[in-house]
Amino acid sequence: SILSFCNAISSVRSQSPSLLNLKYLHMSLCSCDKIDDKGITLLGQEISKFSDLKTLILDLKYLEKLTDNALTYLSKFLARTKIQILYLDFQGNNNLSEAGILELTLSLSTMKSLKDISLIFSDCKKVNDESTSTLCTKILKLPELRKLTFGFSRCTDITDIAIEILSSSLLGKTTVQDLSLFFSGCTLLGNHAMGNLATGLKNIATFLTH
Numbered sequence: 001s002i003l004s005f006c007n008a009i010s011s012v013r014s015q016s017p018s019l020l021n022l023k024y025l026h027m028s029l030c031s032c033d034k035i036d037d038k039g040i041t042l043l044g045q046e047i048s049k050f051s052d053l054k055t056l057i058l059d060l061k062y063l064e065k066l067t068d069n070a071l072t073y074l075s076k077f078l079a080r081t082k083i084q085i086l087y088l089d090f091q092g093n094n095n096l097s098e099a100g101i102l103e104l105t106l107s108l109s110t111m112k113s114l115k116d117i118s119l120i121f122s123d124c125k126k127v128n129d130e131s132t133s134t135l136c137t138k139i140l141k142l143p144e145l146r147k148l149t150f151g152f153s154r155c156t157d158i159t160d161i162a163i164e165i166l167s168s169s170l171l172g173k174t175t176v177q178d179l180s181l182f183f184s185g186c187t188l189l190g191n192h193a194m195g196n197l198a199t200g201l202k203n204i205a206t207f208l209t210h
Helices: 017-021 037-047 068-078 098-108 129-139 160-171 191-203
Strands: 024-028 055-059 085-089 116-120 147-151 178-182 206-209
Touching: 037 068, 068 098, 098 129, 116 129, 129 147, 129 160, 160 191
Parallel strands: 024 055, 055 085, 085 116, 116 147, 147 178, 178 206
Antiparallel strands: none
């Protein structure tokens, strides 16, 4: 489902009972300016009814009205599913902060079925060391996780501290074999961060960084 740039849409709900057997859902709502926390909450509520859903891809880039409340409610509904592959793109949503990312992290950390996670927070100006560190430490403990992508490009409050904590988490017990990290434009990162990252990558079979 592609709904990018549809400025007249304010909420999205499933209407068909036949969709309850859905296994794959890809929805792009990029730059749909009228969608706010209520719309995302309604969407999450419907998604939680898909008991057979295995893959969920949500493109929620540049939704100017989205706040931490949307993350809180969406997270609670996601935790009711048995999704294995999850892609969430929140790029450019500048109202999202540490509080919302924490709620998302806590919910995802309970989803033991997850095998492939992509979380994109590029250009989210309030993302900082605290939010990224919590995300890294919790997500990397998921027992079935094999593939992980973190997108933090141009999150200019991220420093070497976040990379150090990420590296420590990678050195711990993790099942991840495929890792992609995006830190382009994080201008506070330096050589110390790269040294820590190199140390943490010893357990990862495939690694891509941008």
